[in-house]
Each structure stands twice: as structure tokens, then as C-alpha cells.
Amino acid sequence: MATPKNKVIITCAVTGSIHTPSMSPHLPITAEQIANAAVGAAEEGAAIIHLHARNPKTGEPDQSPELFRPFLQSIRAQCDAVLNITTGGSQTMSISDRLRPALEFKPELASLNMGTMNFGLYPMLGRYKDLGGWEREYLEGSRSGFFRNTLADIERILADCRDAGTRFEVECYDIGHLYTLAHFVERKLIEPPFFVQSVFGILGGIGGHREDVLHMRRTADRLFGDQYVWSVLGAGALQMPVATQSALMGGNVRVGLEDSLWLSRGRLAESNAQQVRAVRTTLESLGLEIASPAEARDTLRLKGSDQTHI
Numbered sequence: 001m002a003t004p005k006n007k008v009i010i011t012c013a014v015t016g017s018i019h020t021p022s023m024s025p026h027l028p029i030t031a032e033q034i035a036n037a038a039v040g041a042a043e044e045g046a047a048i049i050h051l052h053a054r055n056p057k058t059g060e061p062d063q064s065p066e067l068f069r070p071f072l073q074s075i076r077a078q079c080d081a082v083l084n085i086t087t088g089g090s091q092t093m094s095i096s097d098r099l100r101p102a103l104e105f106k107p108e109l110a111s112l113n114m115g116t117m118n119f120g121l122y123p124m125l126g127r128y129k130d131l132g133g134w135e136r137e138y139l140e141g142s143r144s145g146f147f148r149n150t151l152a153d154i155e156r157i158l159a160d161c162r163d164a165g166t167r168f169e170v171e172c173y174d175i176g177h178l179y180t181l182a183h184f185v186e187r188k189l190i191e192p193p194f195f196v197q198s199v200f201g202i203l204g205g206i207g208g209h210r211e212d213v214l215h216m217r218r219t220a221d222r223l224f225g226d227q228y229v230w231s232v233l234g235a236g237a238l239q240m241p242v243a244t245q246s247a248l249m250g251g252n253v254r255v256g257l258e259d260s261l262w263l264s265r266g267r268l269a270e271s272n273a274q275q276v277r278a279v280r281t282t283l284e285s286l287g288l289e290i291a292s293p294a295e296a297r298d299t300l301r302l303k304g305s306d307q308t309h310i
């Protein structure tokens, strides 16, 4: 793994498409809420903000570029953080729809899931009794549905975004996803440094045991040597333990309400900023420094915010 001068890049994923509004009153839904969440996270030290949009009335994940535009412009006007747009959207969307915001706004970074997978959200049905409207159906749908990114889909996303100079947060939910990335590296369809976001604890992907984190790291080291920059995210209660393990191993971290609604056991995070502050406190107590957006751009060789269409 390439070491970014002992500075840790914090990514904050402020809303995502996993959680639904009834689960937490603090989940950002509207453009104003998403923008405020992002700016607050950046002020606490997040160098990268990973973004999804939602229908402002229902909170349902929505990939319409028109819903992204207001918060992208608002965040850009208020802070220098790197803006990272999802191409994952949610598992109910078509590939073409999922790609629209990244193609329109040509961000510095876009997420890219490295495979088709089961993505089980339905266990949350047992934990939240008061889900309404679309929420219950959405979570239940993940029992028989799946997230689609075939090899052809990945090749298409790589090709379409590369023309815009967009680089990738390569999301690897399992060891096989590292090998899929290696395949595209071998075909020279993606350029180093590869920003590998290892995801732990999603039902359908790898778990979050310390051995899982070690195995992911060792495999990435073997496949990519010093050509990649490693980051991790742990789902739910795994968020802080996995981030801390990664930091101790020289990795970078991702937090945010997309990945966990919690600050600690039984205590909801009241904002994304609160989670960034929590992980930052842990990192600084380990003697680590936090990377600025400029340092993250340098490490990941990003094109700069003035080269986007935001």
C-alpha cells in the first residue's frame, strides 16, 4: 500500500441508500440537509464527501441529477472537500440511471462497486418496527434482489467516467472484488493509484472480523503493491473498530450515516460531523494526522475541483 505521508484521509458518506428515514431523525434527506451534513463533516476533518441523493418528500434513494445539483453546488461553495458521487445508487436502479449524476457533473471521484452481489438489508426489518411507505418493501426486496455490476457494467462505468477524468473509490465487498480490480488493472482500464475502499459487514460480502480485515489488506498488498491507497469502512457497529484497525495498519477510513447510524452502542449519531469528530479523536490519539482535501487530491492524483462540472 502507498503510504500517504502518515496522514489519514477521512471520507464521510453522509446519507447513502442503505438506511431509511424512519430509522433515524438525523439521516439527511433534503438537499439542504445533505449540504449541511457534508459541510459539517468537512469542517471536522473529512477530506472526501461521498454523496447520494434522496427524494426530498419520501427519503427514497433517487439518482436524478436534478436532485444532486443543489447540494453539490452548495457544498462546493462552502468548502474545499473532494466530492465523490455514487455510481452504485441503490439496487433497484438501472445502470444507466446510476451513471447519470457522475456523467453530468464529472466529479473528481466516483464510487464503483467491484461486482454483482447479494446485498441483504432485510435483517433490519426485525430491528425497526415502525417502517412506513416504501421502506418495508425496499428492505424486503433485498432478500430476493441483488446489486448488479457485471464485468461489462464495470467496464462501461470505467470507460464512461475515464473520459471525464473522474477517478474511482473502488468498493470491494469481498476478496474476489480485489481480483476483479486486478483484472481491469491488467487490461489497463484503470490507472494507479487505485483507491481501494474495503467494505466489511454487509450481508452478502465479507465479515468484519480482524482476520477478515487482515486478509483483505494482505491480498491487496500482494495484488497491487504500492500502487494502491487503502481505505476501509465497517457497517453498523463495525464502523469504529474496523476504522481503528485500518488506521493502526496505515490505512485510511470512511465513516458517515450511510455506513452506520450510530455513534456508540445504543446512541444514534446526531450528525455526520459527530462521527467524523469521533474517528478523528481516535486517529489523533494514535499519533496520526488528518489529511486535508489538498493532500487527499495529491495522494489520489485527482484532477481538481475546477475541472468538474459542479
Ligand SMILES: [Zn+2]
Pocket: 013, 016, 017, 050, 051, 052, 086, 088, 111, 258
Ligand atoms: Zn454510497
